[in-house]
Amino acid sequence: MPDGLAGRVTPSALPTTALRRVDDRADRLHVRIDRPAVRNAIDRGLVDELHAVCAELEAAPRILIISGAGGVFASGADIAELRERRRADALAGINSRLFTRIAALPMPVIAAIDGWALGGGAELAYAADFRIAGTTARIGNPETSLGIIAAAGASWRLAELVGEPVAKEILLAGRVLNAEEALALHLVTEVHDSADLDAAADALADRIAMQDAQAVRLTKAVFRAPRSAHPEVDEIAQSVLFESPAKFERMTAFLEKRKR
Incomplete structure (x- = not known):
């Protein structure tokens, strides 16, 4: 088990060591987690960098693509850091509040999952609007094996995504889904060779970008509204x-095209 749970490229505007901008356009931002020494585990520094991305996209909405470097999406929380956290850290919701913020971004979020997406890495993917996978993807929540729970969204988002029986297998019995299983369960909507994953994420972003941006933002907001609000x-x-x-x-334009 891991230690821890294409387009125009521009230099990063963030003072980042764990998050790289690989594509920065008017309609999208692609950021890649890059912490190879710990298989892209999520630590407090990365959380802070992702909060900075959220602030930017809340102010100027764009599509967000999140991926991981080195054939790994995110192997989970940084265990060395997580081991030292105490009650106050749990109550602060360090990861859960970030993932809630990512889920609430005005424009859609795409998680391009290659390799391991475990623990907090899986919960980051669950917060996205779309999940696409490489053939090597492995998705799970082994938190109970470490004496904790999946407290950053998996305990409720996962049942919404794959249904209660499978969610319990993952959360309570340590099941890890491969790419084809995740596709069959609709946890991911596409599976591609790893080499094609960035292009597939861009193709999905292209389809979203073809829609009216305001209509997309309002559709996402309405979709997320509680049943009582409809x-x-x-x-x-x-x-x-x-x-x-x-x-x-x-x-x-539609009516004029139909007349031709």
Whole structure:
């Protein structure tokens, strides 16, 4: 078990040692976790860097792609750091509050999972809107083997994603899903050779970027709203879009194309 649980490339604007920008465009940002010595384990420094990315994308919404370097997505929390955490650290929700923030970003988030995505690494992937996988992907939550629980979203997100019986196998019995199992369970929506994973993430981002950005943002917000908020939240979102210039432009273009 691991120690811890393409486009235009521009230099990173972040003072980062664990997170690299590999693609930075007007419509998307691709960041890659790069901590090879600990198989991309998530420590407090990486959490802080991802919070900085969230702040940037909250202010200027774009699609976010998250991947891992060296054939590993994220092998989990940094165990050396996690071992020293105490009650106050658990109550601070160091990872859980980050993943909640990532899930709530205005534009969609894509997790491109290659190799191990365990513990906190899996929970980071569960917070994304889309998960695509390389053929080597292995996804699981072995926290109980270390005397803790999966407290950063897996205990509730995972059942929503794969159903209660499989979620319990993963959380309580240490099951680790391979790429084909994750695809069959719809935990991931695509599986590609590792060499093609970045291109597949970009292709998915391209399809999202073809949609109207405001409609995508409001659809994501409505999708995340609690059941008790519907249908009012849907109607409010639609009332905004019914007045948007993009709606008239796109529908006019559709009607004109149909006439040809």
